[in-house]
Amino acid sequence: MLGKIIQLVKRSDLIIEVLDAREPSLTRSKKIEQIVIKNDKKLLLVLNKGDLVPLWVLKSWKYYFKEEENRESVYVSSTSHLGTKKLRDTMKALLRGNKGVVAFIGYPKTGKSSIINALKGRHSAQTSAYPLEYGYTKSIQLFKIDNKIYAWDTPGIIPPDGNELEKIIRGYNVDLLEDPVKPAIELINRIIKASRESLKQAYGVDFTDPYDLLVKIALKRGWVYKSDKEPNIDMAAKTIIRDYHEGKITYYTLPPNLYRDDKSSSV
Numbered sequence: 001m002l003g004k005i006i007q008l009v010k011r012s013d014l015i016i017e018v019l020d021a022r023e024p025s026l027t028r029s030k031k032i033e034q035i036v037i038k039n040d041k042k043l044l045l046v047l048n049k050g051d052l053v054p055l056w057v058l059k060s061w062k063y064y065f066k067e068e069e070n071r072e073s074v075y076v077s078s079t080s081h082l083g084t085k086k087l088r089d090t091m092k093a094l095l096r097g098n099k100g101v102v103a104f105i106g107y108p109k110t111g112k113s114s115i116i117n118a119l120k121g122r123h124s125a126q127t128s129a130y131p132l133e134y135g136y137t138k139s140i141q142l143f144k145i146d147n148k149i150y151a152w153d154t155p156g157i158i159p160p161d162g163n164e165l166e167k168i169i170r171g172y173n174v175d176l177l178e179d180p181v182k183p184a185i186e187l188i189n190r191i192i193k194a195s196r197e198s199l200k201q202a203y204g205v206d207f208t209d210p211y212d213l214l215v216k217i218a219l220k221r222g223w224v225y226k227s228d229k230e231p232n233i234d235m236a237a238k239t240i241i242r243d244y245h246e247g248k249i250t251y252y253t254l255p256p257n258l259y260r261d262d263k264s265s266s267v
């Protein structure tokens with residue numbers, strides 16, 4: 001897989017790493033960033049799903065990336081079409097107004113395809129498909145953004161790594177999990193730390209602890225085993241993980257040292 005990423009980086013002028021604005025640190029791939037830097041390519045961080053995070057948090061992350069790493073970032077919500085003009089302008093500026101090819105990379109489910117769709121507009125169409133290799137079912141696709149900019153969309157190019165919690169935050173396929181309950185409980189605990197209210201709202205139930213939330217979701221939706229009428233916790237656990245990626249749960253994490261960029265007012 002690394003070989004393919006290197007190939008892709010080499011044939012692009014700008015690399016956009018798409019992060020989940022709720023978990024910018026955990027959805028960053030230092031490995032990919034090193035490849036980009038080694039190949040002397042420009043890197044832009046995009047915090048997507050910005051609609052799930054307060055504006056001051058998005059600004060704090062932007063400020064943090066700039067201050068700590070001198071790295072440019074843009075925050076957007078691709079599904080609400082917020083910040084997409086700013087992103088387009090930043091891409092153009094980084095390409096210095098020249099023609100260029102931009103590669104969108106990132107862990108699964110961070111919203112790479114949604115961003116490209118938001119940028120494409122109605123009139124430009126998909127231009128070609130570039131098969132990764134013979135027999136590989138997924139493909140890296142090239143899209144036309146405008147007259148000068150083309151974009152590679154990459155599916156599942158970074159395998160979700162790390163511990164169980166990190167893996168699911170990084171988009172590991174829930175259907176492949178042997179036991180979805182344990183990581184779901186870890187995820188719930190992490191979300192509770194930031195916002196217990198968001199889970200209550202998302203599922204319309206109150207709960208005492210993560211396990212109780214899974215039980216209540218299962219019962220509310222009628223997911224019980226026929227034999228003993230016990231709640232199907234596995235199904236509730238998978239649902240929470242899926243909902244998390246589909247952008248139904250709002251919460252945030254903050255940069256290592258809370259950076260508040262009160263001065264900046266532009267979105």
Ligand SMILES: Nc1nc2c(ncn2[C@@H]2O[C@H](COP(=O)(O)OP(=O)(O)OP(=O)(O)O)[C@@H](O)[C@H]2O)c(=O)[nH]1
Pocket residue numbers: 048049050051052076077078079080106107108109110111112113114115154155156157245246247248
């Ligand atoms: N709330 C919210 N949800 C979003 C946003 N962008 C994407 N999503 C949702 O996140 C999920 C994944 O989006 P995709 O665009 O398919 O993500 P991807 O990175 O292309 O995923 P892979 O191709 O599987 O790697 C979908 O359910 C989207 O609707 C956003 O800005 N806000």
Ligand SMILES: [Mg+2]
Pocket residue numbers: 112113114153154155
């Ligand atoms: Mg995609």
